[in-house]
Amino acid sequence: MSDIVRRDPRAEWIARNRLHPLHAAQQSRGQGRWPGPDGIVRKNPHLAAAGFIGAAGLKRIDRSGVQQGSAGRRSVDRGEVQLPLHIVEQPAFYIAVAPDMVGGRLSSHDRDLLGLARQLAGSAGAVLAVVFGEHKESGFEGAGVDRLLLLDAAEYQGYVPEQRLLALRAVEARFAPRHWLLPDSRSGGGELGRRLAASLGERPATRVWQVKDGQCSGRAGAGREDLVRPLPRLLLAAAECAEPVGETRHEARPVVLEGGVARNLPRIENLGPVAVDPARIPMAEAEFILSGGNGVSDWALFHRAAEALGATEGASRVAVDNDHMPRSRQVGATGTWVTARVYLAVGISGAIQHLQGIGACDKVVAVNLDAGCDMIKRADLSVIGDSAAILQALIEKVTAYRQGGSRDAA
Amino acid sequence: MQPELNILALVSIGAHPASGRLRRAEQDARAVELGLLLAGPRLRVLHAGDPHQEALRGYLGMGLDELVVLEQPATADALPAVAGYLAGSDVQLVLTGSQAETGEGSGMLPFLLAERLGWPLVVGLAEVESIDDGCAQLLQALPRGQRRRLRVRLPFVASVDSAAAVARQSAFGPARRGRLEPHEVEVVDDPLLGEASLQPARPRPKRLKVIKAKTAAERMKAATAKAGGGSGQVLEGLCAERGAEAIFKLLLEEGVLR
Ligand SMILES: Cc1cc2nc3c(=O)[nH]c(=O)nc-3n(C[C@H](O)[C@H](O)[C@H](O)COP(=O)(O)OP(=O)(O)OC[C@H]3O[C@@H](n4cnc5c(N)ncnc54)[C@H](O)[C@@H]3O)c2cc1C
């Protein structure tokens, strides 16, 4: 329940004014029952009817007189409703899921997949999520994970598909899951799932978009046909293959792999990411966008900041109309719909046409002079201040960081 | 160009996504293009299927003299034939597409082939930077236009996707002149076709925005609320350095500073 106090100025004024005809009634507010002038006990029926907010988040009215409503302070229920906890003590079987964890969090694709896993697990089975590397996710419980296997040792960091495959094979040996579910995505799941399939000798169903009555449908070929087949053990599912879990909470009880996982000598050596010119990445695909609007006064500085940060440039329509940026860089309803993980909006007020274009962005950071603008309401982090000064400071920070980093590496 | 390198590209029959007309497959043609850049006319190209398929001439038109076809019906499993052919050859690098445009198109063939041959597999090959001392340095395409540099020892299998260089045009003359060289192989039937059926693709149901609200007030709020209203952190009255510091910290946490 929120602590917002709703004041009733008129009632307060009446309470102060002893000459007001309703003064007496105001005095008795909050008591529920009081002795009237003729000795009869008076009850306030409104007080009981005001009710209280019960455990399920619903308003409850108790007329037994035990519960005293809080009528003096009307408050609004805004709290989190606790969803029922689904416990699987002794799983009859496991449904194993290896989510992508792009950026260390469950993606919407992962959540859909966990929803599908939950459907397949029913009440007897447990959904086992196998998560590689360090993660920043705190919502495994709400996503439908009954058992959580964290493999965050050093050998699982970075691009190590062969080592991860060994771990999945160890999971196969230890838990013998009834089904394996992986996202059929380019962010790792599609590759790892196919490696697992080839290694286990299982024929997977790929690009699955529907599972129904023991049959699954997946897109085949160039997407003009569907392949409908009995549900195999290994599924590589497309996004929106099922509804994500939303009605229950789950334990996400940690489990470990006893006996550990064999280590292999990697045959594929990862030499690290390659610097790609951010300006050449199509804006719709860019991971990190620095976007400028009418509040950017110094565009040379803006371009320098984008270069220092390694961000792809974007712009609001006003910035484009004023010829500060090319039309192809416009973000929004009539521009490009972007999917960046981090969207840094500098001097953009957040008109609805602009906000539509960044609906799919994960983290939005706003720099603006006006603390009341709509962009601030959308943003996860907002800094109120002058764009030029903040961009300048940001450039200095990042340059210092880069130089420090290269000195450490040397 | 690496004249001493033995490279083989696997090609399948493509289909136009809208009309369904058979053609060279988009990704496989990119694999052939990459092979031609690396090995020139020494590139070998292999298909398992029908040697009279005219769509295969689309690959010949890229400047190949011949294309080896392991003769088998469309219902047969391509893997045993291809693996058998490779086992007896001196091929060091096999290039494939990532997903066929006709048939199942599961994208499993390169994985199964690598597993069967015991070779490493690289997916999403975008560019071969260099090959020396039996080691190849490659660029792998990642989502969001990113690239990763890998080093792999020969021999290996690599699948090419749409991030690799666009295939050259197919010219009519070479396409006519090139030879489709049929080879006899043992035919192994694909068990999948017994239990699965191919149907015209059904449009996927659009996901509705489900509002899980128990009361009318909550529904009203959900219908009128602006996206993610007011949950963010607002830093007001800080100097520019402190503000930049906070933004910088978030960028670091999200790992977008490279
Ligand atoms: C049919 C239609 C389609 C449209 N499509 C799009 C679209 O696709 N994309 C799009 O972006 N717009 C679109 N628009 C325009 C949109 O409605 C807004 O006009 C536009 O997005 C506003 O751009 P802005 O935020 O850059 O400018 P403004 O609204 O002028 O906002 C500037 C902001 O910068 C801040 N500011 C000023 N000075 C500073 C400073 N020194 N430091 C920091 N902050 C400062 C101000 O406080 C303000 O919040 C469309 C409009 C229509 C009618």
Ligand SMILES: Nc1ncnc2c1ncn2[C@@H]1O[C@H](COP(=O)(O)O)[C@@H](O)[C@H]1O
């Ligand atoms: N019949 C075939 N002959 C040769 N190569 C093939 C054949 N089928 C598939 N391939 C190759 O394997 C890749 C993936 O195919 P698939 O596993 O069928 O999606 C394709 O892009 C081709 O390079």
